[in-house]
Amino acid sequence: MREETRREAVWQFLAYAFILLGAVLTLVPLYWIFVASTLDEQEFLSTTEPRLIPGDSFLQNFESLQARGNVQFVGHPGEMTQYVDFGFGYVYYDVWHLWDLGALESSIFVAVVYTLLSLVLCSMAGFAFAKYEFRFKKPMFYAILATLILPIQLLVIPLFLLMSQIGLTNSYWAIILPWAANPLGIFLMRQNMRSIPDALLESARMDGATEFQLYYKIALPTMKSSLAALAIILFLFQWNLFLFPLVILEQGKYTIPVAINQLVGAQRVYYDQIMVAATLSIIPIVVLFLVLQKQFVSGILAGSVKE
Amino acid sequence: MATQDTASQATPTARDRLRFVRQSVSHRLPNAGEGLVGYLFLLPALLVFTVFLGFPILYTLYLSFFRFEGVSNETVFWFDLGFFSYELTRIADLTFVGLNNYTALLSDSLFHQALFNTTFILLVQVPLMVALALVFAVALNASFVRFKGVFRTVLALPVSANLVAYSTVFLLMMQDAGLVNYVLTSVGLPAIPWLTSSFWSRMTIVGAVTWRWTGYNMIILLAGLQTVPQQLYEAAEIDGASRFEKFRYVTIPQLRPVLLFVVVTSTIGTFKLFSEPVIINGGGAPLDSTITIVQYIYQTAFIDFRLGYASALTYVLIAVVSLLSAVQLNVGGEGDA
Incomplete structure (x- = not known):
């Protein structure tokens, strides 16, 4: 002993x-x-x-x-010129101009919207691949897996042309939509959702649950820790996206990496400003980690079904 | 689908029995999740995927058989309804060259150098990082460790550091008179030419990438560890398994799918390496010993404007990585799972 x-x-x-x-x-x-x-x-x-x-x-x-005149890193109160006159006073209604977004806010906004959208798409697709049988399942899965290896740098030209055809240049949707069905996320959700016992789903079916209820009442809650991990992956992916935002966004809409890149000039590198921007850009990530921290609880699936 | 199922339940045929056997072999209950439902769950992702990834991917393949002559303004298709008009312009002026782009690859020594560099970095970096991430994940998952949240956050922080900023910091740290050599020499070790020798400059890239991505992979593995049923450990304990035996015979097999995910995505990530060598090694220095494939593709596409050749390079890269991933998935046991 x-x-x-x-x-x-x-x-x-x-x-x-x-x-x-x-x-x-x-x-x-x-x-x-x-x-x-x-x-x-x-x-x-x-x-x-x-x-x-x-x-x-x-x-x-x-x-x-x-x-620096050309790139705003943290935003500032906007000038509100649009208002409604009620006779007894004015009410401003143009919320979009309450605050002019800087690179920091732009990055947070884009990353949050992207993460939420992508979590839904990836978990649904992952659930389909893990727990359903359908024609062309394997070929489709491997096709999605294969796109993981595509260097995004290379999709920039066709993507830019596509975005200009559908009128999304200089729009945040242009950097949110292309990777919303993130192959990495689909792969991760599929790998993890395979551990949901079929017997658990089957017994819920017997109790009269619809297929969609299986997804959001059983699959999603049991996958909390994986979803939290995926949320971090997706957020960071969008947070670090560089080349495509650089191509598609114009000044005033820059995200952090693009804004920081403006500080690396051909003649001079602004080390001090780069480091300040980098320091500030870590703060939202720390907040994200702390928020998602609670989701990492162990043994969610343990004991859900007697094998 | 549904009517077929009820009909077959009334009079089971040999085909139904065969189907039943096949289903029981694959550990699935009959009728469990069949038919259209899978497609419905898949539909939103598939739609986004096809438009925003499918088209660019296929267009890149198309480009790889052409020589790029410039951007086009020629209208391919248009209509004008007065209140709504639409004009589709041809994307680019191209000259068909058949397989010339691909045959040119065979004698392109810079491409071979880039392929060698990337493979070298891959073989050192991926095993090192996955091993480190696994040990961190298991250690942080142990019940006795305190301040788990703090350690987890600290270890995962590097991936949040801005790419430009962290590469700049590594560039400064790895100088001949930088922080790392300062530490080495102050404990009596010789200084290492981190940025000027071709071997050590690759090691600098390995170090930078490992520093950045280990914590990220640890988070994924940690999430995977949560899905390992606790009963398996209890059963192993009853059988008198040591800590190492529990790790070897419970953790590793249970973690296999997630571990495989980490290995495959890390391999792919290394093949996509681009920004670090550009910033830390100034685009392949010394003597192209750190130029990576994607960096070479980028140069070809955006500096030389040889979009056709760059597309061919992309497709060769895709072929290599697909093959490698397929091998990893098969060796990792995805085939029989």
Whole structure:
């Protein structure tokens, strides 16, 4: 027994050591981005030894980022010119101009809409592939799987031409719709939904559940942790999308990666502003992780059916 | 469909019996989810998929048999109803060249170099990252570990870092007098030419990509671990299985589909590598030892404007990766599942 507890202690020590080492190695470059964002650019580039203590130039760097005329990083209150006159007072109604979106808000808006839309499409498709039999199922699945390998960079030209044919250039829909049926999401949902026992679905059918109820009352709740993981994947995918937004969006609608890319000039790279923008762009992701954190509960399927 | 089913239930024929046997073999109950319902669930995704991915993919294939001569303004089809008009213009001016784009690939040494670089990075990076992600996921799934949420968030953070920013940071860290060499030399190890030797510059890419994507894959594996029935571990414990045996005989087999997903998508991700070598190695330096396939395709398409040849390159890449994924799926046991 004592032997066993000692071995257990060794395992625990190893696990902690590994996780801590990983966490430290992960944080170093991130911390560096943060430190760089608080330093004056000259100060940052001139030192050869690594700086570990943050400086005090963050606000100054942020101001210089915001002061750039061509790209707005964080939005500002818009000018509302449209209103209704009720006789006793004016009521503004044009909500779209309450706040002029900057790159940060644009990115959040696009990523949220995309994630929700794609979660629905992917989970439905994944459910179909995992739990139904139909003609051409395998060929269709492998066709979707095969598109995973397509470098998006290469679809830019035909996609741009397509978007201009249907009038979606400079629209957020142009960067939401093309990958809404995300092959990766369909693959992930299909792989995970295979673990839903057929007997569970069958017993629900016997109780008179419709096929759609099977999907949203059984499949979706049991897949909570997978859906949370997929939400992160989809959000980050859209968050990091670069080349196509660059091609299709015009100034004023830029998302974060496109906006940051504007800071890498041919003559000069604005390190300080890049680092400030990068630091700020991590915050929404941290919030996302914390929100979805609760969904990672274990053993959802355990004990749902006696085998 | 439905009427056929009720009719066959009244008088079972040999064909029905055969179907029943086949269904029982595949562990499916008879009548479980058949026919149109599957299509209905699939329809929304399929619609979006066909319009926004299907068309560009097929158009790229079409392009690969042509030489691109420029953008076209020629109208192919139009109508004008006064209140609504529509004009479809031809997308591009093209000259048919047959298989010339594909035969040219065979003697393109830069393409061969790009293929070699990508394969090299793949063989080092994917096993390293998947192993790390798996160990992190299992460790973080252990009941005794505290602050799980914090660690999970920290490890998954790199993927949220902006591509341009993180590549810039790696570029600065890996300089000859950068942070990494500073740490190495201060503990008495020799400095490594991270960006100037062809071997180490590939390793820098491996390091950067592993740093960015390990936590992401860990999240996927962690979600997969949640679906492993707890009873299996309890049963294994009763049989006196050690921690390693539980990992080997319960976790790995149960996690196989998700593990396979991670391996396949990581392989594909490595083949799509583009931005990191461009920023960190300035587009393939030193001496094209880090130029990747997609980077080469990008150069061909958007700098040389050889869209036809770039499309042919794309299709060769698609063929290679499809083949590799098919092999991985078969070896991973998707075929018999």
